[in-house]
Amino acid sequence: MPPGKDALPPGGRWARISRPVRSKAKKFLAWLFSGKSEKASHLLILPASFWLSFFLVIPIVLLLVLSLAQRGPYGTVIWHPTLDNFRRAFTPLYIPIVARTLLYCGAAAVICLLLGYPTAYFLSFYAGEWRDTFLILLMIPFWTSALVSIYSWIIILGRDGLMNSVLTGIGLLHTPLDVLNTPFSVILGLVYFYLPFMILPLYSSLEKIPKQYMEASYDLGAGAFQTFLKVTLPLSLPGVFAGFILTFVPCLGDFLTAEFLGGPRTYLIGNLIENQFLMAQDWPFGAALTAVLLGAMLVGLYYYQKLEAAEIA
Amino acid sequence: MKNKWLSFYAAAFYAFLYMPLSVMFFFSFNNARRNVLWRGFTFKWYGVLLHDAGLLGALLTSLKIAILSSLLASALGLLASYALVCRPPRFGRAFYSSWLNAPLLVPEIVMGVGLLSFFVRIGVPLNFWTLACAHAMIALPYTIGSIRARLLSLKSSQLEEAAMDLGADQWEAFIRVTLPLAKPAIVSGALLAFTISFEDFVTSFFIAGIGVVTMPIKVYSMMKFGVTPEINALSCCLLLTTLVFLLSARMLRRTPNS
Secondary structure (H helix, E strand, O other), X not given: OOOOOOOOOXXXXXXXOOHHHHHHHHHHHXXXXXXXXXXXXXXXXXXXXXXXXXXHHHHHHHHHHHOOOEEXXXXXXXXXXXXXXXXXXXXXXXXXXXXXXXXXXXXXXXXXXXXXXXXXXXXXXXXXXXXXXXXXXXXXXXXXXXXXXXXXXXXXXOOOXXXXXXXXXXXXXXXXXXXXXXXXXXXXXXXXXXXXXXHHHHHHHHHOOOHHHHHHHHHOOOOHHHHHHHHHHXXXXXXXXXXXXXXXXXXXXXXHHHHHHOOHHHOOHHHHHHHHHHOOOOHHHHHHHHHHHXXXXXXXXXXXXXXXXXXXX | OOOHHXXXXXXXXXXXXXXXXXXXXXXXXXXXXXXXXXXOEOOHHHHHHHOOHHHHHHHHHHHHHHHHHHHHHXXXXXXXXXHHHOOOOOOOHHHHHHHOOHHHHOOHHHHHHHHHHHHHHHOOOOOHHHHHHHHHHHHHHHHHHHHXXXXXXXXXXXXXXXXXXXXXXXXXXXXXHHHHHXXXXXXXXXXXXXXXXXXXXXXXXXXXXXXXXXXXXXXXXXXXXXXXXXXXXXXXXXXXXXXXXXXXXXXXXXXXXX
């Protein structure tokens, strides 16, 4: 035991601080946690609020301001307000990239919906006691680094990857297929990564449907298919829309999938933004592209909130 | 209720979900450099990782950043969720709950380029600390979610009131009753925050600066040079870390009373 440790009065380390300071600090803490004052509650949330303002809101506001600036020589920024960056984003040079992003993300979201709906349906009505396990299994690929799942697709789809060696091995193919660097591989990567974003909202809206509704439908003579079409599917539509927004919107900002599973001909807005900030050093243009992305996100969010409000009402 | 076709579909779906990861896992033990043909079992690639000084440095950096940011996120999250659940302010409660979840809604690329221009603009050099602060911001909704759920269930048991009836003041009730009971949820939230920081690539990629190399950034630069069995092994290590942390976070939340 270090010398002097047992000499500490009850109250331990607190006692080392001089008495007036200690009592003041104690009073302050008691006030802070008392809940008697409205100010104290706000003060407890203040550090978190400060953190979010400093590291999330201010950077985004700065980006919006930056998107109105101009690029100077050697990647410097000239603070002269202009809308040129936004105009440039919709010139023939960049429209294909914007259109491609919308197309790939839309396709990915639709495929996620088609693949995910039956799984969500299974989880809600047939998984029984295994439901929690299945839900965790769904979350694990979602929590692993995007890099890891992309890398594992490279192993499978690559020119001398698993798929080609199996297909040539069993004699189905004579020359290996070039699957990587095609729209197919990019959309596949997007679908794989964003599937959980689709299934979870679908699951939560399917799960809420009272079983009696389906039973009632059966009692009234409808078959399984008719019940699904006329009862289950319409009631799960909020989940369908929510899932679509939650897959489509984050998909718009993806750049890793196209970087590794695609090539320059499949680049998306995310790649363009990355390029403006890290290679081309045209930050104002990159900021304008990001602002477009944020705009799309806000529209999505608006509809998502509306859906939630409608569901509560 | 049973539905043969649907169960069959679900099995196929989960096989699809786990196929890439299991292929990667399987071939990380393959004793061959480039070919995907099976050439025998080996731990060789994991051994190579252990002797890669750059990689061990990246691991250390990642660990430090993950620990620091999870501590930060837990502390901020604890204060905020305590205030929201146990001392709810009369004004702005609805605002706070959506405001504190804001990082979940912003795409990571936006955070990355935003923080990059922000730090450069205010003249803060990009380093270890800026990255840890950014990770704490990203992880904040997760720690708040975890702690808040636990505090809500504690609130219904009114233990704090009981402590105060027995003579404790609010601060003592918080330190001696609420905090120890909320500990599993705090640790669980911290584990989630750790995982988020440890796995984060996109934000880190933009704001890591030159000197700071985290594990995902290292994996990225290795991937740029093509497919190698070392990356297989490394990815498996990352996967395993996530798995362990995620499952322990979940178990802690399941048995809150032990």
